[in-house]
Structures are given as C-alpha cells and as structure tokens.
Amino acid sequence: MARFSNKVAIVTGSSSGIGRSTAVLLAKEGAKVTVTGRNPEKIRETVDEILKNGGKSEDVNIVIGDLTESECQAELVKSTLERFGKIDILVNNAGAAFADPSGKVGTESNLGLFDDMLKLNLRSVIELVQKCRPHLIASKGDIVNVSSIAAGPSPFVYYTYYGVAKAGLDQLTRCMSIEFIPFGVRVNSVSPGLISTGFLNAVGFPNDAVRKTEEYYASQRDCIPAGRTGKPEEIATLIAFLADKNSSAFIIGQSVVIDGGTSLALGMPSHDLSKVL
Numbered sequence: 435m436a437r438f439s440n441k442v443a444i445v446t447g448s449s450s451g452i453g454r455s456t457a458v459l460l461a462k463e464g465a466k467v468t469v470t471g472r473n474p475e476k477i478r479e480t481v482d483e484i485l486k487n488g489g490k491s492e493d494v495n496i497v498i499g500d501l502t503e504s505e506c507q508a509e510l511v512k513s514t515l516e517r518f519g520k521i522d523i524l525v526n527n528a529g530a531a532f533a534d535p536s537g538k539v540g541t542e543s544n545l546g547l548f549d550d551m552l553k554l555n556l557r558s559v560i561e562l563v564q565k566c567r568p569h570l571i572a573s574k575g576d577i578v579n580v581s582s583i584a585a586g587p588s589p590f591v592y593y594t595y596y597g598v599a600k601a602g603l604d605q606l607t608r609c610m611s612i613e614f615i616p617f618g619v620r621v622n623s624v625s626p627g628l629i630s631t632g633f634l635n636a637v638g639f640p641n642d643a644v645r646k647t648e649e650y651y652a653s654q655r656d657c658i659p660a661g662r663t664g665k666p667e668e669i670a671t672l673i674a675f676l677a678d679k680n681s682s683a684f685i686i687g688q689s690v691v692i693d694g695g696t697s698l699a700l701g702m703p704s705h706d707l708s709k710v711l
C-alpha cells in the first residue's frame with residue numbers, strides 16, 4: 435500500500451517550487467491533495483505534473499485565491515471536506531520575502547512591508563490552523579510548516595522582516611506542537627537554505643539575477659558548503675517524512691534544517707590555511 439493511501443492533504447503555495455514538489459510527491463504516494471495558490475496557470479502545471487506522476491484527477495482539489503484572505507482560507511477547508519471528507523495533513527508552505535521598492539533593507543525598509551510579511555508568513559498560518567483544528571484533531575493529523583534558516587540564529591540583514599516572521603513561525607511550531615500533541619496531532623517544520631524555486635523571482639529578481647545569485651552562492655564554500663543550491667524535491671522528501679507518522683512519530687515541534695550546510699558555515703574554517711602559509 436502506498437505511504438499516503440487514504441490520507442488527505444492541503445498544501446498551501448502549491449503552484450510553484452517546494453509546495454508543488456510536495457503536492458506531487460504526496461499525490462504520487464497515494465494522498466488526495468488540495469492544491470492552492472493565486473496563479474491559475476501555475477496551479478494547472480502542478481495538476482499536470484501530479485497526473486503525469488500517476489495521480490488521479492478525482493484525487494486533486496483546486497482552490498485559487500490569496501491565502502491572506504479569510505474567504506480563501508474558508509474555501510480551502512470547505513472544499514477539501516466536501517471533496518474528500520477529512521483533513522489528515524496540513525502543509526503550511528506558502529510564503530515569500532518582499533523587497534522594499536525604495537531599495538532600503540533592514541529596519542530602514544517601510545513598516546507596511548513588515549505587516550505584509552507577517553500577514554503571509556505567520557498570520558495566515560495561524561488562521562488556517564484555527565480553521566483546520568477540529569478536522570486535524572478528528573483525524574489525529576500532522577502539520578508541517580515551512581520556515582527558513584533566515585529565522586536565525588544567523589542574521590540575514592537583507593531579509594530582516596522575513597526572518598523575523600519565520601522566527602515567529604518557528605516559535606509557533608514549538609508552541610502548537612505542545613498544544614496539539616495531547617490530541618494526537620503533531621506539528622513540525624522544515625528550515626530550508628537556498629533552494630532553486632520561484633522564491634527570488636517573487637522577491638523581484640529578474641531571471642538573470644536569480645541565476646547569478648544562485649551560481650555565486652553555490653560557488654562560495656562559506657555560503658553553501660555543499661557547493662550547490664537545494665532542489666524543491668529534496669525539501670518535499672523531508673516534508674513527507676515529517677508528515678508520515680510511521681516514519682517520524684516521535685519527532686515533535688522540531689524545525690529541521692535542510693540547507694547544504696549553510697547554517698554551519700563560518701568564514702574562517704571555509705578558507706584553506708595551507709594556501710596562506
């Protein structure tokens with residue numbers, strides 16, 4: 435029997451990148467999946483990929499909308515229950531970092547940006563968990579949040595507000611895990627490093643700048659010791675592991691780092707002293 439047979443999953447932000455790979459993997463392994471995002475063409479591409487990988491169209495539910503709006507959230511839950519009757523897995527993946535159009539970074543960037551960043555990356559997660567709560571308790575389900583190594587402990591000044599939102603998400607993961615475990619619901623999260631997705635495009639980088647940024651960081655051992663950016667499929671594999679009680683039942687409230695070594699890299703040990711002496 436496939437690993438996620440008879441399971442129903444909602445994967446937010448599944449029109450692209452990590453969310454798309456997660457929806458495809460869960461569906462490939464037997465889950466019925468609700469896919470969602472604002473962009474209908476990109477959601478269609480996700481559905482096509484699910485079907486190409488052996489998923490059935492009757493096992494895919496589509497909701498187009500903005501996750502920061504309560505109506506979209508309500509529709510996600512309602513249509514999933516109407517189509518599939520329950521919710522076993524909630525993957526809170528949708529997220530983004532927005533650049534200040536003025537070019538300012540850190541605490542110089544405007545506070546509207548801070549509000550938007552918190553609304554998408556943190557508040558929308560709390561709201562969707564509230565809406566899914568009775569259904570996840572009924573199924574003794576699993577929640578996997580998608581955080582970031584930008585949450586810390588190292589500061590990413592370019593993404594200060596985004597990092598603050600994701601740090602809040604990490605604490606939310608810990609608090610919710612203790613709140614929910616008496617009901618048999620687990621909460622964990624993943625913290626990726628630099629992964630090749632639409633993330634930098636969403637920040638506002640043109641394709642050429644995305645390529646240059648990824649190639650540059652991949653070539654610097656003190657940025658990504660693994661020497662390459664991550665693939666969305668690699669994050670999906672970890673999310674599926676954390677969503678699968680048979681594999682990870684005793685992992686509660688953790689944020690698992692998956693970053694090719696970035697968060698361990700310090701400048702000094704990355705330089706070859708033999709070339710200096």
Ligand code: NDP
Pocket residue numbers: 446447448449450451452453470471472473474476499500501502527528529530531554580581582583625626627628629630631632633634636666
């Ligand atoms: P992508 O930009 O490829 O995907 C982001 C997804 O979020 C899209 O499906 C997008 O859908 C959705 N989304 C964004 N805003 C909204 C909104 N207001 N309403 C509904 N959906 C929304 O990036 P990733 O796959 O990389 O991002 C997935 C998660 O991974 C995010 O939480 C991100 O913070 C995190 N992450 C990414 C890293 C990376 O290097 N790529 C590193 C660390 C963490 P649509 O545009 O259709 O609305």
